[in-house]
Amino acid sequence: MITLPGERKSQEPGEGSTWFTSTLDYLVNWARGNSLWPLPFGTACCAIEFMSMVSSHYDISRFGAEVVRFSPRQSDVMIVAGTIVDKMAPVMKKIYDQMPDPKYVISMGACATSGGFYRAYHVVQGIDEVLPVDIWVPGCPPTPDGLMYGILKLKEKIERGELDR
Numbered sequence: 001m002i003t004l005p006g007e008r009k010s011q012e013p014g015e016g017s018t019w020f021t022s023t024l025d026y027l028v029n030w031a032r033g034n035s036l037w038p039l040p041f042g043t044a045c046c047a048i049e050f051m052s053m054v055s056s057h058y059d060i061s062r063f064g065a066e067v068v069r070f071s072p073r074q075s076d077v078m079i080v081a082g083t084i085v086d087k088m089a090p091v092m093k094k095i096y097d098q099m100p101d102p103k104y105v106i107s108m109g110a111c112a113t114s115g116g117f118y119r120a121y122h123v124v125q126g127i128d129e130v131l132p133v134d135i136w137v138p139g140c141p142p143t144p145d146g147l148m149y150g151i152l153k154l155k156e157k158i159e160r161g162e163l164d165r
């Protein structure tokens, strides 16, 4: 019997106890969603807002996603924060490929999502041309709260098993 945070400890049957039953998949996804290790792929101004989000003021550690890693081997969510030019796209893809499964991608801001206001031949017009994006965070730049909301939405999708692959 496992007691999750916020659940009452179970008692013996017949004592008015509350029983919690689940599947192994649910528990694994619950653990994954609550222990995300972000890899920031910051290339421009959006990365500054990412830095704010991991500061003590916003305190992303409340949701278990404060262990920022700069090694793809130790990360499971890539946060692309900034403009991606054509020369950089293969590098970004290579780093993504080096992350172990299961792994997720958050596109942070207008530039990563659609090229932003850089309607130029050398700018990737949306990182979904290169990576499988799971969460889009709008804004130029998104606020730290907005990015945090995106991480919470990613956590929910993982827990619901929508991103099992």
Ligand code: SF4
Binding pocket: 044, 045, 046, 047, 081, 082, 083, 108, 109, 110, 111, 112, 116, 139, 140, 141, 142
């Ligand atoms: S979306 Fe705006 S804030 Fe973010 S990298 Fe592009 S120009 Fe900078």
